Amino acid sequence: MIPRVPMSADQDKIISVHELKFVYDGSVRALAGINLDVRRGDYLAIVGGNGSGKTTLAKNMNGLLRPTSGSVAVNGVSTSEQTVAELAKVIGYAFQNPDHQLFCSSVAEEVRFGPLNLGYPEAEVAKKTELSIEAMGLSSVKDLPPFSLTLGERRRVSIASVMAMDPQVFILDEPTTGLDARETDDLMDSIDRLNIDGHTVVLITHDMKLVAKHAKRVVVMSEGRIVLDSDPGGVFADLELLLRSKLVPPPVAQLAHRLSSLGVPREVLSPEELVFHLMSGRGARK
Amino acid sequence: MxxxxxxxxxxxxxxxxxxxxxxxxxxxxxxxxxxxxxxxxxxxxxxxxxxxxxxxxxxxxxxxxxxxxxxxxxxxxxxxxxxxxxxxxxxxxxxxxxxxxxxxxxxxxxxxxxxxxxxxxxxxxxxxxxSQRDLVRGLVKMGLRFDFGLSLAMSLRFLPTFSAIVESIKEAQRARGLELDKGNFRKRAKDYVAVLVPTVITALKMADTLSLALQSRAYGARADRTYVRELxxxxxxxxxxxxxxxxxxxxxxxxxxxxxxx
Amino acid sequence: MASVSMESQTPQNPMGATPAKFVSPRTVALYAVLTALTTAVTMTLAIPLPTRGYFNIGDAMVFFSAFTFGWRAGMICGGIGSAAADLLLGFGFFAPITLVAKGSEGLVAGLLGPAYRGTTRMKILGIWAGGSCMVTTYFVGEWILFGFGNAALELPLNVGQVLFGGLIGLALSQAISRYRNQRPKTT
Structure with missing residues (x-):
């Protein structure tokens, strides 16, 4: 498990969202005033039920959507002054469905597509491609067509193709949907490594187990608003809020709640922690 | 547009x-x-x-x-x-x-x-x-074969889905630095291929699923099929x-x- | 699969009823999807123009359907899909002309393109011949409806659109045939 780092205000902001409102087609209100600072090195999970505005918020961060009102700034520059392609150099966005991004006849070609679009010189493109393929564990399949791979591998290709653009921030939209437990663990390990290497990771998900295990900071969204912004422990301490936001806390957090009368703290994140609290005698009160 | x-x-x-x-x-x-x-x-x-x-x-x-x-x-x-x-x-x-x-x-x-x-x-x-449903019904009654009518009705039904898929794929590729409608003739054509290949593959997969769904609902089992709503x-x-x-x-x-x- | 079977593969019905002589469910599904795709691509990837209204890459889908699934698919899906896009975008009176223009484009491209094992040269011939049908139909149709002036203004735009769509359709059909030879392990 990654050690939880206390948040400090002086870490510089890489994305800052101010009073962001967003309305689709002039009538469907998706975001109703969002304030959020993503700091360099954050491992942030944006959670919320379907239709809570997670993806809309993320698309506002990389310029695919422009604020109806309010502002989004990346490295201090407003997104409305930058093209999506310019923003792609800073913010890599892997879509929920990898099949929406893959079209080349080999994995290597696919990974090359992004940096070529951004106009990097050839030698650099080759280097970035090589590195990303290796980091995502795709070296053995790099000459195969992406569509011949399994879903887990295709996800890796789509993340590698974002990584090759060398962004500072990775936005990953539901990266584990449809993967089995083993594939999920492998993929999340690679994502953890991105964060350890100094990248900022924004994980969009409604899988609270992932959040408990990997994220360092959680933003809960409901009906276009941020209803909570804290470390994972703080989120799981408020069961009511999670349920109202159409989220199910992981079993271990639910168990900790049931055991709170025994003195177990409510913000338990892992079975190990729970065992620790029960064994340490704090929960031994009869 | x-x-x-x-x-x-x-x-x-x-x-x-x-x-x-x-x-x-x-x-x-x-x-x-x-x-x-x-x-x-x-x-x-x-x-x-x-x-x-x-x-x-x-x-x-x-x-x-x-x-x-x-x-x-x-x-x-x-x-x-x-x-x-x-x-x-x-x-x-x-x-x-x-x-x-x-x-x-x-x-x-x-x-x-x-x-x-x-x-x-x-x-x-x-x-x-x-309504599109009535339109297809009318055409079938006017002599359009039922299977072609069904195909037409299904394509109208899938139109919003596909429009959304095309938009989503366009966004997905823009996030990878693709800039449609910029550059010369050849480059533009290549950029559209980057959008259309994922679109077509997604659609063909859907066609496979759809064909299974039709079979599992006894499509074509009897020539004397009946209709719920007759015009x-x-x-x-x-x-x-x-x-x-x-x-x-x-x-x-x-x-x-x-x-x-x- | 170069051509789609047009006959139903429904087994004999145990109830004794005659199975309907319908096209196979594969064909129904495929044609529905190709038609919707043609309409969606024509509508969403369109560039508005001052005179004609819109420059679109719908031709790419017509050529793709024709090259990959044969002349029937090219004609039916290309014709109906494109005509539907006209109706929904506000070019209603164009729909009958489009039906003939794009239908014949798909038909001709689908007859020529896959011939002789569908070499690139045959496909280019298909784009040329099919495209000529489309351009000629629009020219004649517009001449009758709008007069010579408008039809003449449109001619170069239609030629440009066919060349652009043909190039994309060709690349697309080659990319997809690679994909179809290499089926994915999981969906």
């Missing part, structure tokens, strides 16, 4: 209640009528009738404006261009080589523009007041059909048998 996935507006007017087959026939007869008329006054009368019918159909204002926005542009273009390319007849209003403009040229241009309006209005009358012509529909045919047949007789210019 975005259009509407469905032009139909729900309402209970007599146009909505009329059998779709009658409306399909009416589109044909009204279009033919507009094509055989060339007198400006006659065409304006027809156009006025069309406007009244469209108002009766209670289509949403936004949809009506979208449907006719291009029509109006083409009409304006015809009014300007027609006299330039057809400088026949007298009186000549303007003559400075190579440009010559005559009064009959201008009148014919306006008449053509009004004819375009009538042709468009006939189609939109059908589209505004007939039935009522008395009012026969009256409407009679009017729709007469509206073309009478002027056509007058024009071609009695040689009266219309």
């Amino acid at each position: 975005t259009g509407f996935i469905d032009l139909y507006t729900e309402a209970g007017t007599f146009l909505h209640r009329t059998d779709p087959r009658v409306k399909i026939v009416a589109v044909a007869t009204l279009s033919l009528l507009a094509l055989i008329m060339s007198n400006l006054v006659n065409l304006l009368v027809l156009a006025a009738v069309m406007v009244v019918l469209i108002l009766f159909g209670r289509a949403s204002f936004k949809k009506t404006m979208l449907a006719f926005s291009y029509v109006f542009r083409v009409m304006a273009l015809i009014v300007v261009l027609w006299p330039l390319f057809n400088p026949g007849g007298t009186p000549v209003l303007f003559d400075l080589w190579p440009i010559k403009i005559t009064e009959p040229g201008i009148l014919a241009g306006i008449a053509t523009a009004v004819r375009i309006f009538c042709l468009a209005a006939a189609w939109y009358l059908l589209m505004f007041t007939t 039935k012509m009522r008395a009012g529909d026969y009256v409407a059909l009679f009017i729709a045919v007469a509206v073309f047949a009478i002027p056509a007789t007058v024009k071609y048998i009695f040689s009266v210019p219309l």
Whole structure:
């Protein structure tokens, strides 16, 4: 498990969202005033039920959507002054469905597509491609067509193709949907490594187990608003809020709640922690 | 550019209640009528009738404006261009080589523009007041094979889905630095391939699933399949059909048998 | 699969009823999807123009359907899909002309393109011949409806659109045939 780092205000902001409102087609209100600072090195999970505005918020961060009102700034520059392609150099966005991004006849070609679009010189493109393929564990399949791979591998290709653009921030939209437990663990390990290497990771998900295990900071969204912004422990301490936001806390957090009368703290994140609290005698009160 | 996935507006007017087959026939007869008329006054009368019918159909204002926005542009273009390319007849209003403009040229241009309006209005009358489901039902009753009708109905049903997929894929590739509609001919074509390959592959996978779904619901099991909702012509529909045919047949007789210019 | 079977593969019905002589469910599904795709691509990837209204890459889908699934698919899906886009975008009176223009484009491209094992040269011939059908149909149709002036203005735009769509359709059909030879392990 990654050690939880206390948040400090002086870490510089890489994305800052101010009073962001967003309305689709002039009538469907998706975001109703969002304030959020993503700091360099954050491992942030944006959670919320379907239709809570997670993806809309993320698309506002990389310029695919422009604020109806309010502002989004990346490295201090407003997104409305930058093209999506310019923003792609800073913010890599892997879509929920990898099949929406893959079209080349080999994995290597696919990974090359992004940096070529951004106009990097050839030698650099080759280097970035090589590195990303290796980091995502795709070296053995790099000459195969992406569509011949399994879903887990295709996800890796789509993340590698974002990584090759060398962004500072990775936005990953539901990266584990449809993967089995083993594939999920492998993929999340690679994502953890991105964060350890100094990248900022924004994980969009409604899988609270992932959040408990990997994220360092959680933003809960409901009906276009941020209803909570804290470390994972703080989120799981408020069961009511999670349920109202159409989220199910992981079993271990639910168990900790049931055991709170025994003195177990409510913000338990892992079975190990729970065992620790029960064994340490704090929960031994009869 | 975005259009509407469905032009139909729900309402209970007599146009909505009329059998779709009658409306399909009416589109044909009204279009033919507009094509055989060339007198400006006659065409304006027809156009006025069309406007009244469209108002009766209670289509949403936004949809009506979208449907006719291009029509109006083409009409304006015809009014300007027609006299330039057809400088026949007298009186000549303007003559400075190579440009010559005559009064009959201008009148014919306006008449053509009004004819375009009538042709468009006939189609939109059908589209505004007939649901896609009824439209397909009508076509099947008029002799379209059931399996092709089913295919057509399914494609209309999937249109919004595919429009959303195309948009989503466009976004996904833009996030990878793709800039559509920038650069030379070759580069642009290549960029569109980056959008279309994922689109087509997603669609073909959907076709596989769809075909299994059809089989699991006993598609084609019996030739004598029954329908839940049968279209039935009522008395009012026969009256409407009679009017729709007469509206073309009478002027056509007058024009071609009695040689009266219309 | 170069051509789609047009006959139903439904087994004999145990109830004794005659199975319907329908096209196979694969064909129904495929044609529905190709038609919707043609309409969606024509509508969403369109560039508005001052005179004509819109420059679109719908031709790419017509050529793709014709080259990959044969002339029937090209004609039916190309014709109906494109005509539907006209109706929904506000070009209603164009729909009958489009039906003939794009239908014949798909038909001709689908007859020529896959011939002689569908070499690139045959496909280019298909684009040329099919494209000519489309351009000619629009020219004649517009001449009758709008007069010579408008039709002449449109001609170069239609030629450009066919060349652009043909190039994309060709690349697309080659990319997809690679994909179809290499089926994915999982969906």
